[in-house]
Amino acid sequence: MNDQRNLFVAIAISVAILIGWQYFFPTAKPPVEQAAQQQSAEQKASAPATAPTPATASSPAQVPGSPAAAAAQPAATRADALGKSRRIAIQTPSMHGSIALTGARIDDITLVKYRETPAADSREIDLMSPAESPEPYWAEFGWVATEANVKVPGPDSVWQAQGSGPLTPASPLVLTWDNGEGLRFVRTYTVDENYMFGVAQRVENYGTKPASLHPYALLARTGTPHVAGMYILHEGPLGVFDGTLKEMKYDDLKKEGSSRHKTTGGWAGITDKYWLTALVPPAKTEITGRFVHQRLGNADRYQVDYLAPARMIEPGKSEEAGFHLFTGAKQVSLLDGYAEKFGIDRFDLAIDFGWFYFLTKPFFYLLQMLHSALGNMGLAILALTVILKLAMFPLANKSYVAMGKMKKLQPKVQELQARYADDKMRLQQEMMALYKTEKVNPVSGCLPIMVQIPVFFALYKVLFVTIEMRHAPFYGWISDLSAQDPTNIFTLFGMIPWTPPSMFHLGVWPLIMGVTMFLQQKLNPQPTDPVQAKMMQFLPIIFTFLLANFASGLVIYWAWSNTLSILQQWVIMKRAEEK
Numbered sequence: 001m002n003d004q005r006n007l008f009v010a011i012a013i014s015v016a017i018l019i020g021w022q023y024f025f026p027t028a029k030p031p032v033e034q035a036a037q038q039q040s041a042e043q044k045a046s047a048p049a050t051a052p053t054p055a056t057a058s059s060p061a062q063v064p065g066s067p068a069a070a071a072a073q074p075a076a077t078r079a080d081a082l083g084k085s086r087r088i089a090i091q092t093p094s095m096h097g098s099i100a101l102t103g104a105r106i107d108d109i110t111l112v113k114y115r116e117t118p119a120a121d122s123r124e125i126d127l128m129s130p131a132e133s134p135e136p137y138w139a140e141f142g143w144v145a146t147e148a149n150v151k152v153p154g155p156d157s158v159w160q161a162q163g164s165g166p167l168t169p170a171s172p173l174v175l176t177w178d179n180g181e182g183l184r185f186v187r188t189y190t191v192d193e194n195y196m197f198g199v200a201q202r203v204e205n206y207g208t209k210p211a212s213l214h215p216y217a218l219l220a221r222t223g224t225p226h227v228a229g230m231y232i233l234h235e236g237p238l239g240v241f242d243g244t245l246k247e248m249k250y251d252d253l254k255k256e257g258s259s260r261h262k263t264t265g266g267w268a269g270i271t272d273k274y275w276l277t278a279l280v281p282p283a284k285t286e287i288t289g290r291f292v293h294q295r296l297g298n299a300d301r302y303q304v305d306y307l308a309p310a311r312m313i314e315p316g317k318s319e320e321a322g323f324h325l326f327t328g329a330k331q332v333s334l335l336d337g338y339a340e341k342f343g344i345d346r347f348d349l350a351i352d353f354g355w356f357y358f359l360t361k362p363f364f365y366l367l368q369m370l371h372s373a374l375g376n377m378g379l380a381i382l383a384l385t386v387i388l389k390l391a392m393f394p395l396a397n398k399s400y401v402a403m404g405k406m407k408k409l410q411p412k413v414q415e416l417q418a419r420y421a422d423d424k425m426r427l428q429q430e431m432m433a434l435y436k437t438e439k440v441n442p443v444s445g446c447l448p449i450m451v452q453i454p455v456f457f458a459l460y461k462v463l464f465v466t467i468e469m470r471h472a473p474f475y476g477w478i479s480d481l482s483a484q485d486p487t488n489i490f491t492l493f494g495m496i497p498w499t500p501p502s503m504f505h506l507g508v509w510p511l512i513m514g515v516t517m518f519l520q521q522k523l524n525p526q527p528t529d530p531v532q533a534k535m536m537q538f539l540p541i542i543f544t545f546l547l548a549n550f551a552s553g554l555v556i557y558w559a560w561s562n563t564l565s566i567l568q569q570w571v572i573m574k575r576a577e578e579k
Contacts, residue, residue: 089166107138182207195328215321218305239268359458378474481553514544516562
């Protein structure tokens with residue numbers, strides 16, 4: 001009996017620690033003044049990005065023709081920065097933006113299908129911004145010369161456009177630049193209806209000397225973004241190199257400075273919770289990828305880049321190199337489609353499905369099917385909970401039947417504990433004899449719970465990391481299932497005009513969840529140890545506050561799951577009492 005109680009307590013404490021870490025140790029957001037100082041520092045550190053070095057590809061080096069100390073004049077706003085160079089517009093059903101003719105960077109991307117808040121008039125998501133903007137984030141493509149005396153285009157090179165654009169899924173964009181010394185560079189941009197760019201580069205040698213050039217591609221981001229800071233979610237540089245996923249936290253990259261990986265195929269980029277920018281090299285070309293951190297002034301710059309083997313361009317000949325660039329929302333079906341279309345190895349790992357990947361992804365697809373059928377993501381969560389309960393029905397029945405038998409034995413167990421209070425060895429012997437006589441296995445009620453824990457965490461990951469949950473409404477006051485319940489008992493649900501500390505944010509759904517957890521606990525056998533009994537009584541209260549700041553979709557799932565469990569447990573125990 002003690003072993004059973006100890007196992008229950010261990011499970012409860014483990015879950016509380018895992019889930020409660022975010023609540024008790026949240027990542028602090030910078031105050032307004034600190035944010036303003038950081039923004040100013042980022043503006044001052046808007047020097048050009050650094051291309052890989054052909055010789056070692058292991059340390060940052062300036063793009064040829066761009067002085068390392070040169071800093072672009074910062075702009076006050078993103079709009080001002082966009083106005084500093086002539087641009088060719090990008091227009092697709094999923095995004096809009098522009099490509100700067102100075103530098104030919106993709107540095108202006110806005111996602112038209114996503115907004116900062118659920119409000120219809122909220123700002124669209126700005127994903128990429130120019131180097132001179134307050135939050136620089138861009139993609140750059142080019143060539144690095146093996147010999148220093150060969151001129152190649154850099155961030156300050158002004159390209160010529162064939163036509164006035166815009167770049168659309170039906171009309172590519174062709175840019176040209178001539179170094180005046182026998183090399184002509186041609187770059188062709190294409191884009192699909194979603195978030196994938198194609199970048200084809202060609203070098204034409206009309207001179208008299210051969211040239212050796214390495215094609216490269218890079219992503220650069222200035223300033224450390226605010227991250228959720230949770231162990232279950234990776235945000236920062238990541239990539240798949242030779243079939244292996246490599247993730248680096250911003251802090252780890254700061255310490256290491258750079259990380260270099262040789263690979264054939266794969267991809268690499270920078271991920272936020274819902275957004276991704278990723279470079280995709282040719283699938284069958286051996287290439288060197290890097291994660292790089294630089295300290296520029298008072299700001300941090302993070303860079304992900306690829307350097308391909310050198311191409312020798314003989315006089316009268318030309319060479320081509322190509323990359324793909326993803327800049328958009330991490331939709332599971334979209335990433336899977338790109339992986340199949342372009343042969344991108346394990347592209348779906350851009351979404352942090354976690355340790356229980358084999359459960360998490362099927363749960364997601366099942367949730368999507370239910371959403372399509374029911375028309376509401378909240379209803380889909382409720383339906384998925386019912387399906388999981390049905391799948392777990394045999395295990396749950398076994399658990400509840402065992403609990404029912406244990407509850408009926410409580411008086412006899414207490415009698416034995418009173419009789420052999422001073423003889424622990426004899427007490428254990430008598431209890432084991434009692435279990436054998438009554439044909440009760442005290443562990444049988446725990447094992448099904450252990451099986452259900454991976455299921456809970458897998459579903460938790462689905463609700464937490466997938467963009468399909470973002471801004472998905474339920475009914476009543478829940479307008480975003482990925483956000484916490486907006487109501488608060490400590491303001492009398494909006495009647496008192498004040499903002500309490502975050503630890504005192506307790507909405508309606510967390511309260512419902514806490515009540516169902518309390519009722520479910522009352523149906524279980526109560527520990528005879530007073531200390532353990534007190535601990536178990538406080539668990540519903542602790543979990544109510546722990547989950548108050550979690551996504552309302554997860555809280556609704558837990559409350560509904562508890563309700564179904566209470567019904568199932570009550571019926572089984574009622575039948576057990578009648579026997």
